[in-house]
Amino acid sequence: MSDVSSPSQCRVPATYMRGGTSKGVFFRLQDLPPAAQIPGEARDSLLMRVIGSPDPYGKQIDGMGGATSSTSKTVIVSKSEQPDHDVDYLFGQVSIDKPMVDWSGNCGNLSAAVGPFAIHAGLIAPERIPQNGIVAVRVWQVNIQKTIVVHVPVVNGLVQETGEFELDGVTFPAAEIQVDFMDPADGEGSMFPTGNLVDDLDVPGVGTFNATLINAGIPTIFVDAASIGYQGTELQDDINNDSKALAMFETIRAHGALKMGLIEHLDEAKTRQHTPKIAFVAKPQTYLASSGTTVSAAQTDLLVRALSMGKLHHAMMGTAAVAIAAAACVPGTLVNLAAGGGNQTSVTFGHPSGTLKVGASTALAQQSWKVEKVVMSRSARILMEGWVRVPAETIASG
Known part of the structure; x- marks a missing residue:
């Protein structure tokens, strides 16, 4: 639950993570204020204020965003309601300068971070986590209604975040995470919507x-x-x-x-x-x-x-x-x-x-x-964890 820590600000449990060449603010659905636990204006208002949007200066100084599309991102994760899946993953791309959260697609880079976050947030049963090995976290991507399998390395019972895997666009090496995007084409139509390859x-x-x-x-x-x-x-x-x-x-x-x-x-x-x-x-x-x-x-x-x-x-x-x-x-x-x-x-x-x-x-x-499947290697790391603060009026008016 959110915790009112001062008359003017509320704090909401959150984790700031890098996934691939992106980073964003991750939430457990259950930790959001009740009004923001369902889709709608309250949720959008909260996420925009967390990120620092809309910002006519384009800098997101008063929020967690980094003033680029790669860093103006939010993620909500919960135990899955889908059979044979571990977690549901909802992605919100926050516009930098407009009052808008775009829910129309997924973030493939942050998909790599959903597996480690799910383990870190206690959303994966302890018996699923080996002392040493790989946890295949089955993720239901809510925005596009698709399955993603995130192969998370575990050492001494904990997610391995550091390593030697290098990813162009990320300065420091980290542990390699294989991400499988299962049947990634549009489930409701043709992969080529016009019917033509060109x-x-x-x-x-x-x-x-x-x-x-x-x-x-x-x-x-x-x-x-x-x-x-x-x-x-x-x-x-x-x-x-x-x-x-x-x-x-x-x-x-x-x-x-x-x-x-x-x-x-x-x-x-x-x-x-x-x-x-x-x-x-x-x-x-x-x-x-x-x-x-x-x-x-x-x-x-x-x-x-x-x-x-x-x-x-x-x-x-x-x-x-x-x-x-x-x-x-x-x-x-x-x-x-x-x-x-x-x-x-x-x-x-x-x-x-x-x-x-x-x-x-x-x-x-x-x-x-x-x-049938697209496979790529990414990496992910928790950058910071704790609470993100937003003015109390953001939640009250949502």
Whole structure:
């Protein structure tokens, strides 16, 4: 329960965690104030105030957010109501400058942290936890109604957080956590919502170009870098400091969302910032990563740059990595062609911070493609735990 610690502020039990190349504030559902334990305005108001949004300055100084899409995140975990699952995981992407929490998709990076958090929060039965070994935490991802299996290493009965596994985009090494995204394609429709591996996407004011529209992990629009005037080697400053470029990407994203059937009118894209994602792909080239390290063409199968919440991501969103894996392993998509074409079971792609290897098992059934599983390695670590404080009026008015 929340604990009123002063007349003006309430404190709510919370854990601040890094998962993959993202970080966010994690809550047990039972620890939220009663009004915030159910979806609605009270929950959204609480999470926005925790993160420090909406902030017209774009800095989130008065909250836990880090003023980027990768750090403006919240997670709610509870014992699962689904058969054969351990926990339910609900993800809220908090807008930095708008009064909005986007519940339309998952965060693949923070998915890696849900397993360790579930153990830490006492949501996994003690008899499931070995003295030394791996705990396969079965997670029901509530936003997208999918199963994720998080393989958590345990040493001396405790979650192993430190280790030698290095993840580009994360400064320090940590313990490796394998994350399996089971049947990640849209359960209600086709993995390729238009029925095509490649579509002609007509964007007024921008042009008409090829696009692969896929719903696996998260709805994603893939275009060729060259078709929009890029190389695929760009870093954040090359795009995020260019207002015209950002406006172009948002226009493409809106028209792609319309073609995918995610929205009915272009204006709806403004209130659906988290999905779909937009990414551009290119064949391998040598480039300098944001850390100053050279990534050679020989190290990668293709290059991918993706935008999240209107900005070029510093590495790669985990859910977009699922989409990359799925699209790369289906012959004929733009992602697959950039990786050399043909049958693929895994690819290593270059992103602004370095490289990432992802694998997928795909099958063609009844003239439609199905992805059975996407696998990637991440890491996770608790950064801080205790209580997060919010003005009492936030809860009272929710």
